Amino acid sequence: MADEKDENGSGAKLTPVEGIKENSLGLYGALITEIGDANPYLSDPSTQLIKHHGSYQQDDRDTRTERKKQGLDWDYKFMVRTKFPGGALSAEQYLVCDDLCGKYGQDDLRVTSRQDFQFHGVIKGNLRPLIHDLNVFGKMTSFGGCGDVVRNTMAAPVADIDQRYAKCSADLIDIARRISDHFMPKTRSYYDLWIDDEKVKTHEDGTYEIAAPKETVEDPIYGKTYLPRKFKIGLAADFDNSVDVYTQDVGIIAVTKDGAIVGYEVLAGGGLGYTHRKPETYARMATAIAFVNEDELVPLLEAIVKVQRDHGGRANRRHARMKYLIDDWGWDKFAATVFEYAGRTYAPPRGVKPTDQPDYLGWHKQIQQGLNYVGVWIENGRIRDFDGSYKFRSGLRKIVEQFRCGVRLTPHHNVILSHIRDEDVPKVQALLDAHGIPTDDGISPLRRMEMACPALPFCGLALAESERAMPGIIHDIEAAGHGDSDVIIRMSGCPNNCSRPRSAEIGIVGSGSDRYVIYTGGDFNGTRLNELVAEKLTGKDIAAAVSALLSAWKANRNNGERFGDWSARVGVDGVKQHLAGVVHV
Numbered sequence: 001m002a003d004e005k006d007e008n009g010s011g012a013k014l015t016p017v018e019g020i021k022e023n024s025l026g027l028y029g030a031l032i033t034e035i036g037d038a039n040p041y042l043s044d045p046s047t048q049l050i051k052h053h054g055s056y057q058q059d060d061r062d063t064r065t066e067r068k069k070q071g072l073d074w075d076y077k078f079m080v081r082t083k084f085p086g087g088a089l090s091a092e093q094y095l096v097c098d099d100l101c102g103k104y105g106q107d108d109l110r111v112t113s114r115q116d117f118q119f120h121g122v123i124k125g126n127l128r129p130l131i132h133d134l135n136v137f138g139k140m141t142s143f144g145g146c147g148d149v150v151r152n153t154m155a156a157p158v159a160d161i162d163q164r165y166a167k168c169s170a171d172l173i174d175i176a177r178r179i180s181d182h183f184m185p186k187t188r189s190y191y192d193l194w195i196d197d198e199k200v201k202t203h204e205d206g207t208y209e210i211a212a213p214k215e216t217v218e219d220p221i222y223g224k225t226y227l228p229r230k231f232k233i234g235l236a237a238d239f240d241n242s243v244d245v246y247t248q249d250v251g252i253i254a255v256t257k258d259g260a261i262v263g264y265e266v267l268a269g270g271g272l273g274y275t276h277r278k279p280e281t282y283a284r285m286a287t288a289i290a291f292v293n294e295d296e297l298v299p300l301l302e303a304i305v306k307v308q309r310d311h312g313g314r315a316n317r318r319h320a321r322m323k324y325l326i327d328d329w330g331w332d333k334f335a336a337t338v339f340e341y342a343g344r345t346y347a348p349p350r351g352v353k354p355t356d357q358p359d360y361l362g363w364h365k366q367i368q369q370g371l372n373y374v375g376v377w378i379e380n381g382r383i384r385d386f387d388g389s390y391k392f393r394s395g396l397r398k399i400v401e402q403f404r405c406g407v408r409l410t411p412h413h414n415v416i417l418s419h420i421r422d423e424d425v426p427k428v429q430a431l432l433d434a435h436g437i438p439t440d441d442g443i444s445p446l447r448r449m450e451m452a453c454p455a456l457p458f459c460g461l462a463l464a465e466s467e468r469a470m471p472g473i474i475h476d477i478e479a480a481g482h483g484d485s486d487v488i489i490r491m492s493g494c495p496n497n498c499s500r501p502r503s504a505e506i507g508i509v510g511s512g513s514d515r516y517v518i519y520t521g522g523d524f525n526g527t528r529l530n531e532l533v534a535e536k537l538t539g540k541d542i543a544a545a546v547s548a549l550l551s552a553w554k555a556n557r558n559n560g561e562r563f564g565d566w567s568a569r570v571g572v573d574g575v576k577q578h579l580a581g582v583v584h585v
Contacts (some may be wrong), residue, residue, distance in 0.1 A: 002177065003509055004181050005423060008085075011089045011577075012315035012316070013315060014314050014315055015314060015316070015317055016316050016515070017048050017148075017313060017317065018225055019074075020045045020049065020506055021048070021049070021148065021225045021226055022224045022225045024049055024189075024369040024507065025113055025163050025189075025213055025214065025216045026185075026187030026216045026217060026219070026224075026327065027052050027053065027185070027187050027189040027190070027574055028187075028189045028192070028212070028405070029045055029049045029050075029188075030043060030045060030046050030049075030192070030435070031046050031049055031050060031053075031193055031211045032209055032210040032211070033210075034046050034179070035127065035128055035193060035208075035209075035210065036128070036202075036207050036208035036209055036210070036516070037207050037209075037345040037541070038205070038207055039124070039424055040073075040076045040123065040124050040125075040337055040361035041057060041073075041074075041076040041124065041481070042124070043463045044059055047349075047413070048286075051147040051224070051564065052143070052144065052146065052147030052148065052185070053078045053082070053131070053143060053146075053147070053150060053189075053193065053194065054080055054081050054082070054123075054131070054141070054142025054143055054144065054145035054146055054147075055078050055079060055081070055127065055131075055142065055145075056078065056081075056146060056200070056460070056541045057076065058078065058079055058458040058459065059074035059076050059077060059458070059460070060074075060075040060077060060457050060458065061181050061457045061458070061460075061462075062451070062456070063075050063455055063457075069130065075122070076124065077120070077121050077122060077123060077214070077458060078122040078123070078124060078127050078129070079119065079122065079458060080105075080118070080119040080122055080131060080134075080142055080145075081112065081116050081117070081118045081119075081122050081136065081142055081145035081146055081561070082097070082118075082140055082141070082142055082145055082572070083115070083116060083140075083141050083142065083143065083144055083145045083152045083180065083381070084115055084116055084140070084152065084409060085152065085153045085154075085155065085173065085176035085177040085179070086115065086153070086156070086157055086159065086173030086176040086177065086235075086406050086413075087115030087116075087155070087157040087406075087409035087410060087535075088157065088173050088406070088407075088408050088409075089140070089155070089360065089406075089407050089408075090406060090407070091139070091401075091404040091405060091406060091408075092141055093138045093139070093402060093408065093525070094396075094400050094407040094563045095397065095401065096134070096137050096138035096140070096221055097109055097134075097138065097140075097156040098120075098393065098397050100119065100130055100134065100138075100397075101119050103121065103126075103133075103134075104126040104129060104130040104335075105118050105119040105120060105121050105122050105126075106121030106124055107124075107384065108120070108382055108383055108384035108393060108510050109383040109384075109393070110376055110381050110382055110383070110413075111382075111383065111389065111410075111413040111414065111415065111452060111455070112152065112155065112381065112409075112413060112498075113153075113392060113411055113412070113413055113451060113453075113498060113500060114154055114232070114382075114411070115154055115155075115157065115170065115409040115410065115411060116145060116152050116409065117124075117409070118454070119322075120454070120458055121458070127400035128193075128194055129196040129261055131195075131513050132194050132197075132331050134196065135195050136195065139288060141186065141190075143185065143190040143408050144183075144184060145187060146227040146230070147225075147226070147230065147569070148227045148228065148229055148230060148231075149183070149185055149222065149226055149227060149230070149231065150180075150183035150227075150231045150232075150233060150305065151230055151231065151232050151233075152180070153176040153177075153179045153183075153233045153234070154232075154233070154234035154235065154243040154248070154376035155172040155173050155175065155176035155234070155235040155243065156237060156240045156242055156243065156412050157171075157173070157242075157366075157408035157411075157416055157417075157429045158234065158360055158373065158408065158416065159171055159172035159173050159235075159237070159240075160172075160173050160174070160318075160367075161366040161367055161368065161371075161373055161418055161419075162207075162360075162364060162366070162367070162373075163365060163366070163367060163395060163442075164237075164239060164240070165237070166259065166365070166367045167256075167258070167259030167260050167266070168237070168254065168256065168259065168260060168261045169260055169261060170253060170254070170261045170293040170294060172235045172237065172422050173192070173373050175235060175252075175294070175297070175412075176235055177466060178298065179298065179301065179375040179478045179564070180296055181298075181443050182301075183221060183233075183301075183302075183304070183305065184470075185219055185222055185526050186217050186218075186220070186221075186222075187216070187217050187219060188213070188217055189213070192210060192211070192213065193210050195520070199525035200292065201212045209217050209453055209524070210299075210451065211311060211377075212560055217470075218430055220304065221302065221309070222303060222309065223411065224243055225307075225311065225376040227305070227308060227309050227313070228308065228309075228312035228313055228314045228317075228321075228323075229317060229320040229321050230319040231249045231250075231269040231305060231572050232245075232248045232249045232250075232270075232271075233248055233249065233250045233251075233252070233301065233307065234248040234251055234252070235251075235252045235253075236253050236254070236354055237253065237254040237256065237261075237281065238250065238253055238254065238255050238256055238353070238354055238356070239354065239355055239356055240255065240264075240354065240356060240357075240358055241354030241356065241525055241526045241527070242357055242358055242359070242360070242410065242411045242412065242452045243411050244357075244411065244503050244526045245267065245270075245286070246267060246285040246286045246503065246526060246527055247270045247271065247272050247285070247286070247500055247502075247526075247569035248267070248270045248286060249268070249269070249270060249271060249308070249321065249323075250266065250267065250268055250288075250305075251266070251267035251268075251270055251286045251306055252264050252265070252266055252267070252297065253267070253352055253353075253354060255291070255350065255352045260301060261294075261493055262303055263293055263347075264291070264292050264293070264294065264297055265288055265290075265291055265293060265349050265350060265351075265352050265445055266288070266289050266290045266291070266297070266300060266301075266346075266349070267287060267288050268287060268322065268326065268334075268338075269286050269287050269322055269326040269334075270284060270285055270286030270326075270503070271283070271285075271321045271322070272497035272500055272502040272503065273321070273495060273496045274497075274519075275318055275495060276495055276511050277319070279295070280319065281319065281527055283502040283503075283546065284294040284327070284529075285503075285527070285528070285529055287331060288349030288350075289304075289335055289346075289349065290329065290348065290349060291346070291347045291349050291350050292346050292347065294344065299342055300338075300342055300346060300399055300450050302342075302362055303338050303339075303341035303342035304341075305558055306341050307334070307337050307338050307341055308325060309338070310560050311329075311353065312324075312325050313325065313328075316345055322421055326563045329378060330554060338501070339486070344550065346480060353418075353525070353527050354505055354525050354527065354562065355492070355525060356524065356525060357449075357524060357525050357526050359375065359410070359412055359414065359449055360375035360410055360414070360416055361375040361376070361414065361439055361440040362374065362375055362439045362440030362441070363425065363429075363449060364504070365402075365489075365536060366418070366419070367417070370421060370422050371418075371419050371420065371421060371422075372420045372421075372422065372425055372437055373408075373416050373417060373418040373419070373420065373430075374416070374417050374420065374425075374428065374432075375410070375415075375439060375463075375479040376396075376414060376415050376416070376432065376437050376438065376439055377414055377415065377416060377438045377440075377443050378392055378413060378414050378415055379392075379439075379447075379470070379471060380390070380413065380452045380467045380470055381413030381414070381451075381452075382467065383396060383415070383545065385410035387497050389436065389553045390435070390436050390438075391436055391437070391465065392435070392437060392453060394435060395431060395432065395434070395435025395436075396417075396437070397438045398431055398435075399417060399428055399431050399432070399433050400417070401428075402423075402567055403417075403422050403424055403428060405417045405418055405419050405428075406418035406419045406538050407432050412449060412451060413451060416428050421541060422462070423525050426455070429579065430529050431584070444478055444483030444484065444488040445483065445484055445485060445487075445501065446474060446477060446482060446483050446484070446485050446486075446487065447474055447483075449486075449487070449488040449489065450470060450474055450490065450491075451469065451489075451490040451491070451499040451500070451501075451504075452466040452467045452469070452470035452490070452491040452492070452499055453491070453492045453493055453499040454464045454466070454467050454493075455467055455468070455492070455493025456468065456493060459493065459494075461494045461496055461510060462494050462510065463493060463494045463512050463513070463515070464493050464494070464510025464511070464512065464513060464514060464515060464539070465493060465510070465512065466491045466492055466493035466499070467515075467537065469539055470491050473491070473539070473542050473543050473546075474489075476543035476544075476547075477543050477547050477550070480543065480544075480547040481547075482546075482551075483548045485550050485554075485562075485563070486562075487505050487506060487550070487562075487563045488504045488505045488524060488564070489504060489506040489507075489508070489546070490504040490506070490507055490508070490509065490510075490520070490522075491507075491508040492507075492509050493510040494509070495509050495510075495511075496511050497509070501519065502519060502522070502529055502530060503522050503526050503528075503529060504519075504522050504530065505520065505521070505523070505524060505563045505564035505567070506518065506519070506520055506522075506530075506549070506563070506564075507520070507522065507523050507532070507541060508521040508547060511535070511536075514538050515537070515538065516538070516539065516541075516542060517532060517534060517535045517536075517537065518533055518534040518545060518546075519531055519532050519533065520533050520544070520549065520563075520567040520568040520575055521533075521562070521564055521572075521575075522564050523562070523564045523565060523568070524565075525564045526566065530567075531572050531573055532572070532575070532585050533567075533575045533576055533579065535565065536577055537583050541554075541561045541582075541583045544583065545579055545582055546581055547582045548573065548578055548579060548582045549563075549567070549578055549579065550563070552578040553566045553567070556570075558565070
């Protein structure tokens with residue numbers, strides 16, 4: 001396989017990952033022996049395969065230098081990521097996750113920007129027990145949470161409970177579940193490796209292995225080599241773009257008339273990841289391809305996925321997302337090929353764009369009579385009890401245990417507690433207050449829409465700090481007098497953009513050890529990319545740079561003009577003038 005040529009890669013040799021996938025017999029590979037061996041790590045091929053099962057091999061990068069001095073290997077850890085279509089889970093499932101992060105992880109849960117949970121700090125010996133218990137006791141999965149498949153399908157997390165959706169007549173979360181089910185890999189490897197205890201053969205020394213597969217299952221969507229790279233799908237409404245629909249490989253916008261959904265605008269080719277100083281890699285917003293009804297959605301999505309499967313680049317993983325296939329081919333060829341795979345054409349897109357990006361924080365009446373939901377702010381998605389500060393983990397557990405409320409994870413890595421009875425609202429609020437957990441009160445407007453990716457110490461891709469740096473940066477911007485700024489500000493430790501900084505009004509991206517670049521000019525509704533305005537900043541420079549820009553915006557904006565629109569209007573050179581003398585531009 002490694003010697004074969006990439007159909008869309010100018011005859012270049014395929015990457016080794018393609019051979020690993022093809023020879024894995026359906027994502028088994030050497031995982032059948034390595035999961036239970038005595039090593040604290042997996043081999044390189046197995047680290048590629050285990051991504052599809054929802055886990056990344058990582059290590060504690062804070063300890064690398066000291067461990068090297070002591071002649072020790074890296075301190076290996078694993079991250080496990082769930083899949084919750086639309087971010088919805090039950091009270092019972094939430095409590096299982098909370099139990100498991102204490103039993104097998106590092107005593108916290110991390111809400112992701114794709115509405116999942118991540119368990120961090122999992123040692124290899126706890127990997128199978130954690131994934132096993134997620135499935136057996138919580139009826140949850142991590143399969144496809146990572147890897148070269150369709151990842152978690154996003155949707156507005158309040159689509160079945162919020163008053164704005166009352167007349168929609170369709171539940172976007174239910175559609176997300178159906179899409180997720182349709183694109184779930186068909187191999188039995190996940191069940192065999194992680195769930196079926198009868199497949200486990202334990203040795204005298206305590207190690208174990210999994211029985212080798214007797215036969216493999218042909219996957220009609222993914223084939224033997226799955227997709228060239230990860231594939232992301234998200235559902236928005238024309239009044240709710242919390243999922244950042246234009247950043248998805250496939251975005252779906254529910255188009256409404258008088259509150260009722262009349263069809264779906266389908267977009268293709270979004271993706272924010274790139275590599276610094278590699279102009280052949282870039283962020284791209286998705287392009288509208290068709291307007292369809294609900295019954296036409298899945299067939300069209302399958303056609304798009306299969307076009308990417310068959311023609312996406314497999315010779316260079318940095319040039320393998322569908323956005324590059326589209327731009328290499330040209331839009332007309334891509335759209336025509338999709339329609340050929342679908343066996344039909346579709347109605348042309350209507351050019352509908354979302355008009356808002358709500359954060360859902362605070363108390364809201366549900367569609368269901370006598371019930372309420374409350375959006376609670378979780379600093380950078382980390383559900384943990386912080387010393388002398390927020391008691392996110394213990395507070396949320398107490399509320400969910402006592403009131404059995406539903407839980408929704410938002411695309412802004414916050415949490416929604418749903419189905420709270422009218423008479424219980426004061427009691428829930430009292431518990432939130434007792435644990436210092438903010439809703440729409442208790443935080444500044446600046447903090448409402450902040451996001452930062454986990455980055456260091458565990459992410460192997462991180463070039464700089466993000467989650468650990470963002471609170472201090474926001475504090476300093478507030479201290480400069482800008483806590484009242486209703487601005488979307490996001491930070492990522494590398495240009496993979498997991499926290500989606502390139503679609504924010506202000507995006508901060510790590511470019512090296514304590515080095516950052518700043519982008520501005522994205523719009524509040526998430527329909528426009530921002531542009532590079534400053535480079536070679538240190539972490540200490542960021543607050544001063546952002547504060548200078550916020551001051552300039554307040555002094556020069558038009559009436560009601562948001563920061564991103566002001567920045568786009570004055571242009572890159574105009575923004576740089578306001579940074580001159582403050583930071584390197």
